Amino acid sequence: MIPGPEFVFEDIAYRLVRSSRRKRLGLVLVGEGVEVRIPQRCAARYGHEFLQENIQWVRAQLLVADRRAAQVPKYQYAVGEYFPWLGLKLPLQRVANSQSAGISDDTIRLYSRYREPDEVQLQSALERLYQREALTLLTKKSQLLAEQMGLRIASVGVRRTKSKWGHCSIRAELQFNWLICLAPEPVVDYLVTHEVCHLQHHNHSRAFWLLVQRVCPQFKELRRWLRDNGHRLTL
Structure with missing residues (x-):
C-alpha cells in the first residue's frame, strides 16, 4: 500500500x-x-x-x-502496583534472582538485572515475564486439549499483535497474542479452543463453530467478552 x-x-x-x-x-x-x-x-x-x-x-x-x-488502564511500573493476570489483579514484587521469578495465584515475582530499575526497565522486564509465563500456560492448555480431541500440534508460540488474538497455520502451528493471559481464564480457554479447533477445520464454517460449541458451550458469551473488552488487555 x-x-x-x-x-x-x-x-x-x-x-x-x-x-x-x-x-x-x-x-x-x-x-x-x-x-x-x-x-x-x-x-x-x-x-x-x-x-x-x-x-x-x-x-x-x-x-x-x-x-x-x-x-485502557494506565499503570505505574513500580513494586507494589497491581497488574492483571487471568482476570485477577496481582501485586508486583521484586526478587533477587531470575530462578525465583514467576506468576502465582497471588503475586507477580519479577527479576530485573538493574539495581534500581526505572519504569521503562521494569515494564520491559515485566513484558518478558508475561511472555514467558503466557507461553508456558498456553502451550500446556493447547497440548492438553489437542490430545483430548485426538489432534496434533506442531508448535505453540506467542507474540504481541495489533489485531489478532490467535492464529492456526495449515502446518498446525498455533500463535497467540500473549496479552490474552490478562483476561479471565474462561476467555483464555475459549481462545485456545478456537485455535485448536482450527487444526480440524481451517475455516469458520458451520462445522467449525459446532465443534467449538461442543468443546466450549459458553463460547458465544466468552467471544463477546473478548470483543467488548479486548482493548483493555494491555500492559
Whole structure:
C-alpha cells in the first residue's frame, strides 16, 4: 500500500492509500485519522467522495475509538502496583534472582538485572515475564486439549499483535497474542479452543463453530467478552 498526502474534510484528517490488491474502496481508522483505501488505478476523486459520503459513519467510529482509548488502564511500573493476570489483579514484587521469578495465584515475582530499575526497565522486564509465563500456560492448555480431541500440534508460540488474538497455520502451528493471559481464564480457554479447533477445520464454517460449541458451550458469551473488552488487555 502506498500512502498519499494528508487531506482534511471538515475536521477529519485522512489519507488516500492505494493498493494493487484492493478491488473496492474502504475506510480504516488509523490513530486519530482515517485512511481511505482505494484500488491502484482508481481516480483520487472517488476516494474523496467516498470519505465525504460516509463522514457520519467515520465520526461515529472515531467516537467509539475515543471511548475505548479512555478505558485502557494506565499503570505505574513500580513494586507494589497491581497488574492483571487471568482476570485477577496481582501485586508486583521484586526478587533477587531470575530462578525465583514467576506468576502465582497471588503475586507477580519479577527479576530485573538493574539495581534500581526505572519504569521503562521494569515494564520491559515485566513484558518478558508475561511472555514467558503466557507461553508456558498456553502451550500446556493447547497440548492438553489437542490430545483430548485426538489432534496434533506442531508448535505453540506467542507474540504481541495489533489485531489478532490467535492464529492456526495449515502446518498446525498455533500463535497467540500473549496479552490474552490478562483476561479471565474462561476467555483464555475459549481462545485456545478456537485455535485448536482450527487444526480440524481451517475455516469458520458451520462445522467449525459446532465443534467449538461442543468443546466450549459458553463460547458465544466468552467471544463477546473478548470483543467488548479486548482493548483493555494491555500492559
